[in-house]
Amino acid sequence: MKTWTFFLAGLAVGALTFGAARLTGNDYVFFAGYVVLQSVVLATAWNILGGYTGYVNFGSSAFFAVGAYTTVFFYKTFPMPVPLLVLCGGVVSGIIGLGMGYLTLRLRGAFFAIATIALLVVLQTLIVNWTYVGGSRGAYIIRPQSVPLLGSYIQYLFLIMLTLAVVAVTCARLIERSQLGFGFAAIRDDEMAAEASGVPTLKLKLIATTISGAFMGMAGAPFPYYISYLQPSSAFVLDYSVNAIAMSMIGGTSTWLGPVIGALLLGTLQQVASVTASPAVNLLIVGLLLIFFVIVAPNGIVGLAQSLRARMRR
């Protein structure tokens, strides 16, 4: 399928989802759906770096928070419509991603992962001490009661996140099938051999950290409008990082489809659990599922399906 066809098909699926959600007549569906879609974007973004090039990033929440705080900053200095704020959040987080790539260019494996956690701590400290964006007290965002055409504001945010999810997934799929994706895979498999084959590994890694960071920031940009009160501890939570990793791993990291399946499955499960059981059950579910998949299907759901299909063909 051509990228444009895929993108349009994605938009069509999105439109159907939106229509179905409206039919329920319950705004809570949008509240819960927003979080699930946010997970799709975060997991897809994580996978561009973590799945394609093999660099495990534990700092997803830092990029997410940078996107969110970019919105808070512009809310106070130069108010803009949310779609533009999404772009701004993407640009700022992309630059942070590029910076992270430069600073960690010699680190691999566990050392890279540790450095990304350090980034999370450093950025959080910075925000906590920056009173203009609320510091440790947090910042209030007053969102409009309603928007024209759609009615409730949450539906508007839902629609933005839905569009962003389609864009992120299309972008991930495009990368996966392009020369860039081939280069990423070569880096993941063997960086030294990739260099020897002419792959400019540093340049490609920087592209990956930038794109991945940008999408995470985009996912975070509408967040202050979603919760209307943003404090550092609600944006810089490790949960986002862990979820992004777990969702990609459970779905399967080698294709664009893996994080989508993982995020939809785990995200929905978490939403259902926080309503029916308690919000604290969320992380328990993530932990148990992750252990289960690491043991039973280390390549995730997509990997499991691929190997089953290969076995049937033989």
Add this chain to the structure above:
Amino acid sequence: MSELLAVENLGKKFGGFVALDGINLSVRKGERLGLIGPNGSGKSTFVNCICGTLRNETGSVRFEGALLDGKIAHQRTRIGLARSFQLPRPFMTMSVADNLRIPLLYTVNARSGPRITSGDAAARTHELLALVGLEAKALHRPSDLTQIEMRKLELARAIATEPKLLIADEAMAGLSQSEIDDILKLLMQLNERGITVILIEHIMSAVMSFSQRLVVFVSGRKIADGVPTDVMRDPDVVRAYLG
């Protein structure tokens, strides 16, 4: 014949261990050079320094007259310096054919000249696989290959970069005589097409039949350089090998 590779006073230390100690070497265009030496004599370090995998501490490397200082590995590959790794390092999650696609996309296409389209690339990978006798395994993963087939893939991936100089680092270790002959024939063919070859090998029969010139390393130093038959009679070489 003009000079292709000029190595001057190349030195490399690992902590207190001197791996390379002032190596001078000149390789002419189209030459077939054999490089031998006992284990730990610095052959692989030498290759790594030339190809940019490791950084030399002293000395310089020139390729076609241009200084390579500061050029990183992929840039050296792109100007025509290719190497195979002593222990094969295939891209494990890709098919055998896709393993060869990487150098086509990232090295050949990065040079000026006609770009390889995806159709060309398919034909080219097929041709390369036929050259090393791996056509039947094109769609397999490297993990399905035998050790010998992996060595062939390693060599094919280096050839795919369309190099001017090919450094084959122990491409034949563990192979049977007929397989060695296959690889030698392949390297000869490449040499006839104008590719300069440096062969690093322990199998003496292969080195002797292939090389026009033989260089011997012992503990990071070059102790002999010349016509293979003369070098083998050199008392220093005899002492290094037989004690």
